[in-house]
Amino acid sequence: MKIEYNTIMERDRNDLATEIFYAALKAVDPYNAVRLYTDKIRSIYQGGDFNRLIVIAFGKAACPMAKAVEDELGDLIDTGIAITKSSGKEETPLHPSTRGEDTNSPCLFTPSPLHHFTLFNANHPVPDEKGLKATDEVIKLIKGADEKAIVLCLISGGGSALLVSPCEGITLSEKQEITELLLKAGADIYELNTVRKHISKVKGGRLAEIAYPARIISLILSDVIGDRLDVIASGPTAPDRTTFRDALMVLDKYGLIDIAPENVIKLLQKGAEGLIKETPKDGDLIFKNVDNIIIASNRKALEAAKARAEGLGFNAEIISSEITGEAREVGKWLADIARAKCSNRSNRSTCLISGGETTVTVKGNGKGGRNMELAIAFAMEIEGIKGITLLSAGTDGTDGPTDAAGAIVDGETIKKARAMGLNPEEYLDNNDSYNFFKKTDELYITGPTGTNVMDIQIVIIEK
Ligand SMILES: Nc1ncnc2c1ncn2[C@@H]1O[C@H](COP(=O)(O)OP(=O)(O)O)[C@@H](O)[C@H]1O
Ligand SMILES: O=C(O)[C@@H](CO)OP(=O)(O)O
Ligand SMILES: [Mg+2]
Structure with a gap:
């Protein structure tokens, strides 16, 4: 139901923001996104000379993506492996929520077991032994795949x-060690993955190389700016657009050449000298039977957020779906835009929407x-407004x-914090934003969304 413009601000601003955020999440539900492709995969399988369907799911959305394939193509699956981020507690995969469409919940899924998959829970963002073991299983499995096999990769x-x-x-x-160094240095995901792709047996197209000559179909939930196939999850089935030399340049940019593990530097240098084979590139024969398909992205989520905001009566605008840069600088920039809108208030409340991935130099x-x-940083710029x-x-x-998923702030945040004796600058300098918001009670907690x-x-911005 459309709410009249003059009544929306009678609702709590935090509630409105939450409703818009949940609408964005629902639009990029990985279970539904995968299901849109399962009929096509069935017809490829049944229309060709195939006798095996191997399914490999990995990433934070591996379980709902695997569940969608299991529900729709369970009768065809030969073997399935799913590797997802360990929550540290619960080890049950998530199943599409049975809650009704109108339920205002951030979690798209409820726990439910996978029957056709062996599930591994591994560490993220720094890899661990469990991920290593699971990947060994994947390699063993796809090494034996021939042209009669379809390897369906569900990547997030x-x-x-x-x-x-x-x-x-x-x-x-x-x-x-190298992952941790790059994460702390503030490297963006393009840079981080340039290095990762050059010290891996499976990234940067090498997974496709191992599975060759099998037919590979990768359904991909994008979480990188520009949806670049060689960057999402380090593009295991995509032609790589970066080189050993690029990887060395990243380490140099962050002053890590002398700090990084010696073996990593040695390997990259050997690669740059042409002594190790580069990652597979566009045009290589191994990509002949490969399809990489983006099934959902940040942009799609932002569009749904905009539609919901408009439905609520806001004058809604997507500022950008490619936000990058040091998080605190982006916060200031966004506050400048908000302040400008504020001093130029129109007769309708405004909702500005943006998306992307900033970085933090820790x-x-x-x-x-x-x-x-x-x-x-945003709250500091709008203090008192x-x-x-x-x-x-x-x-x-x-x-x-x-x-926490993030935080929710307004013009009172900093005033309130100072009244409590908290110094926001100090928290920012110590990269202690979580404890700051814990004290101001403005953490935004949803739990894993799926x-x-x-x-x-x-x-x-209120009119
Ligand atoms: N104390 C901190 N304050 C701010 N950012 C941090 C802190 N510690 C780690 N980070 C950042 O968190 C990011 C990893 O967080 P995560 O939410 O797992 O990323 P992603 O969603 O991209 O997987 C890294 O970019 C790292 O720089
Ligand atoms: O796996 C990765 O390489 C990245 C990008 O896809 O994801 P995340 O930032 O969640 O680690
Ligand atoms: Mg990321």
Whole structure:
């Protein structure tokens, strides 16, 4: 039901932002997104000379994606492996929620077992032994695939950490170390994955190489800017657009050449000298039987957010779906835009929507995430201004290594914090945004949502 313009602001701004955010999540439900393709896969299987369907799911949305294939193509599946992010507690995969469409819940799924898949729960964003073991199983399985096999890959963000198999000469602990160094240095996902792809047996198209000559179909939930196939989960079935030399340049940019594990540097240097084979590139024979298909993205989520905001009566605008940069700088930039709108208030309330993935150069030893850091910086810029609210959150329900998805702030946030004796600058400097918002009671907690299309910001400006 459409609500009259003059009545929307009678509702709590936090509730409105939440309703818009949940609408965005629903639009990128990985279970539904995969189901749109299962008929096509059945007809490829039944129309060709195939005798095996192997399904490999990896990433934060692996379980709902696997469930969709199981529900629709269960009779065809020969073997399935799913690798997902361990929650640390519950080890049951999530099943599409039976809650009605109107239910205002962030979690798209409820727990339910997978029957056709062996499920592995592994660590993210730094890889662990469990991911390694699961990936060994995947490699063993697809090595034996011939042209009569379809290898269906269900790929989502987080896949880089979960599908892990270091090159000869690199140990898991060296891989963990280089990942951690790059994450803390503020490298973006393009940069991080350029390095990951060049020290891996499966990333940067190498998974497709192992499965060749099988028919490969990858259904991909994008969580990177520009939906670049070689970057999402480090593009295991896509031609790589980067080189060993690029990987060395990334390490150089962040001053890591002398700090990174020696074996990693040696390997990359050998590669740059042409002594190790590059990752597979566009035009290589191994991609002849490969289809990489993006099934949902941040843009799709933002469009649904805009539609819901308009339905609620807002003048809604998507500012960008490609937000990048240091989180606190983006927070300031977004606050400038909000303030400008505010001083130029129209006769309708406004909802500004953006999405993307910022970065944080972690210098302190606090606890936080990029959305929470963006939100502190935003709040500092709008201190005392009435009628502006920002929700910034990860669509996966996790911001950094915390149990919060992000934070929700307004003009009172900083005033309130200072009155409590908190110094926001200090929290920001110590990268301790989580504890800041814990104290101001403005953490935005949803729990794992089951999807993953980067981060979303929703700014509400009262008329
Ligand atoms: N204390 C901190 N404050 C802010 N950001 C942090 C902190 N610790 C880690 N991060 C950032 O969290 C990011 C990883 O968080 P995560 O939500 O798992 O990312 P993604 O959703 O992309 O997988 C890294 O970019 C890292 O820089
Ligand atoms: O797996 C990865 O490489 C990235 C991008 O897809 O995902 P995340 O940022 O969630 O680790
Ligand atoms: Mg990411």
